[in-house]
Amino acid sequence: MAENIVWHQHKIDKAERAKLKGQKPMVIWLTGLSGSGKSTIANLLEQKLTAAGKHTYLLDGDNVRHGLCGDLGFSDKDRVENIRRISELSKLFVDAGLIVITAFISPFRSDRDFCRKLLQAGEFVEVFVDTPLAECEKRDPKGLYQKARDGQIKEFTGIDSPYQKPENPEVHLPFSGQTAAQSADELIASLTDKGFL
Ligand SMILES: Nc1ncnc2c1ncn2[C@@H]1O[C@H](COP(=O)(O)OS(=O)(=O)O)[C@@H](OP(=O)(O)O)[C@H]1O
Numbered sequence: 001m002a003e004n005i006v007w008h009q010h011k012i013d014k015a016e017r018a019k020l021k022g023q024k025p026m027v028i029w030l031t032g033l034s035g036s037g038k039s040t041i042a043n044l045l046e047q048k049l050t051a052a053g054k055h056t057y058l059l060d061g062d063n064v065r066h067g068l069c070g071d072l073g074f075s076d077k078d079r080v081e082n083i084r085r086i087s088e089l090s091k092l093f094v095d096a097g098l099i100v101i102t103a104f105i106s107p108f109r110s111d112r113d114f115c116r117k118l119l120q121a122g123e124f125v126e127v128f129v130d131t132p133l134a135e136c137e138k139r140d141p142k143g144l145y146q147k148a149r150d151g152q153i154k155e156f157t158g159i160d161s162p163y164q165k166p167e168n169p170e171v172h173l174p175f176s177g178q179t180a181a182q183s184a185d186e187l188i189a190s191l192t193d194k195g196f197l
């Protein structure tokens with residue numbers, strides 16, 4: 001823990017930056033198994049929000065693990081640290097006035113709740129991309145499930161590493177054969193209905 005650190009209150013704050021952008025800053029936190037569609041839906045969501053004049057930033061598991069979290073693996077401990085860093089980063093981006101979209105497996109409830117608690121009420125929107133393991137495994141877009149089944153990847157989520165489903169997400173996207181575009185539309189409609197957008 002750092003000592004002798006004093007918080008600086010800046011003259012320009014989140015409310016002022018949000019006003020300038022004409023939007024409500026928040027984190028739209030997509031969680032779900034690998035292959036559930038988080039990245040695909042997050043990209044579609046970001047395109048739609050950008051077209052509507054919103055200023056967004058998409059944080060994606062694979063990309064962040066190339067840089068900020070490049071030193072982390074997939075043990076429980078490393079996943080906790082991964083989500084802790086993403087949560088702190090998301091909070092800074094929300095402070096900058098952005099609508100942050102995140103696409104991490106984020107398998108542990110307590111880590112997602114950590115991010116929720118870092119933010120103010122209404123700023124954390126949990127979206128459960130609820131695609132069953134069998135469907136994710138059928139899609140297997142990166143061939144990782146096959147590798148996990150073959151024992152080439154250890155601690156793979158859903159196979160030999162746990163995924164704790166959200167109990168009360170702001171938005172639930174169960175898979176019932178719809179396309180990714182339909183899921184993105186459903187998400188936007190739900191965010192609008194619930195007053196987040
Ligand atoms: N062991 C294991 N378990 C799960 N996922 C694995 C693993 N090894 C590599 N990958 C790839 O890493 C992506 C998940 O990274 P995340 O940062 O989202 O994971 S976590 O939130 O820290 O659990 C995940 O990307 P997505 O498929 O986009 O979810 C995988 O491509």
Ligand SMILES: Nc1ncnc2c1ncn2[C@@H]1O[C@H](COP(=O)(O)OP(=O)(O)O)[C@@H](O)[C@H]1O
Binds near residue numbers: 035036139177181
């Ligand atoms: N309804 C759907 N929603 C999202 N992705 C879908 C859907 N149907 C098929 N897919 C495909 O499933 C794969 C999901 O991969 P991805 O978006 O990378 O998931 P994740 O980020 O959760 O690992 C993509 O290849 C996508 O085209």
